[in-house]
């Protein structure tokens with residue numbers, strides 16, 4: 036009938052735009068669709084033209100089959116295309132769907148000679164890192180970005196589902212939470228006439244941690260968290276340091292034990308990892324196959340086991356009993372170095388391990404004094420993980436006004452932190468929290484050696500590309 040003809044005619048004229056992940060799901064056989072993406076391979080035979088097109092929605096590219104009449108010299112590896120046609124089952128086992136194209140439009144050309152990535156070549160991460168503006172076009176970096184996005188959502192879900200309130204802590208602040216002096220100072224560009232103007236009237240910095248702002252909120256909410264960029268002017272180009280990195284921070288009110296914190300850290304780690312392993316199975320598998328072979332078994336092993344908890348003093352004893360020759364001293368009172376963290380993780384069975392109760396003097400002013408301990412320690416905790424070292428740091432906070440005041444006085448910070456002392460004056464509560472480095476988390480789950488390969492645009496000393 037005329038109306039059926041019209042529907043067919045209409046469908047043909049207006050193909051539905053589909054993401055490639057949806058097209059690949061196999062639920063739209065027979066549909067007239069349009070996909071937009073970038074060409075990952077082109078092969079021309081006598082009669083037929085074969086393309087693979089990727090749009091970032093999946094590691095898989097969609098196979099497109101067309102008459103060779105649709106070939107065109109601009110259709111090269113890397114170019115942007117819009118393809119319309121019908122989805123049909125494919126005879127190839129590897130991919131059960133293909134798109135039979137009736138139209139291929141080159142939207143953006145790509146010179147395959149100058150393009151830094153070559154068809155069918157597996158480029159190493161060291162090579163692709165040189166192209167921060169183009170590396171999202173590679174399989175490995177596409178997978179990383181999808182995993183990063185899913186892990187972000189998983190972490191937010193964890194906190195939201197467990198009753199935490201998200202706080203947008205400021206990026207610009209006047210405090211140095213960690214007291215380590217690794218601050219980037221923020222100053223406006225001075226225009227003529229304003230030469231003596233101090234924009235904020237006080238020195239202002241990019242935040243090193245949202246902790247102190249979360250502590251303010253923990254005076255009114257029982258559980259709060261923040262997840263945003265933090266900045267450290269560490270003169271380091273190491274494989275686990277960035278000048279700008281994302282931190283997941285939480286603060287728990289009415290908390291009196293380190294175990295309350297370790298439980299949440301372990302829970303966040305487990306729930307985010309389990310979700311990423313299921314929701315991004317193909318992307319994670321690419322890493323575990325090509326970047327860190329064998330790493331999946333390790334991750335599965337961690338998820339099966341409870342993370343052990345040892346004290347700093349036990350850790351020092353373990354190091355002192357070892358036959359390994361460490362470069363740095365293993366004396367009580369010295370900070371644990373990378374080599375020590377590595378040894379401790381191995382000693383505990385190559386799974387993540389919590390180390391608690393560090394020497395008081397090693398921890399910032401806010402850490403709670405363990406007055407009942409024979410050695411002078413603070414109620415602080417670090418989570419050490421295989422391959423990466425310190426993934427998370429936290430502590431109970433000193434809620435007792437007299438002790439906090441005395442410590443700030445010694446540091447000459449009593450005036451700067453008068454507002455922080457106020458928190459202990461007006462309804463002070465025992466509380467504690469932690470900060471987990473998001474890039475180190477991704478390194479740990481994916482088995483990535485260099486932190487610069489798990490963040491879209493790495494910033495570190497002597498490098499701020501783009």
Ligand code: 4AD
Pocket residue numbers: 212213243244245246267269275276277278280282284285425426427428429430468469470471472473474475
């Ligand atoms: O141990 P940190 O310095 O702890 C704090 O900033 C606390 N104020 C957090 C809190 O209690 N709310 O840093 C926490 C984590 C580290 O364990 C590490 O994973 C990560 O942040 N981190 C870095 N990641 C990449 N590059 C750097 N330069 C980092 N510095 C710390």
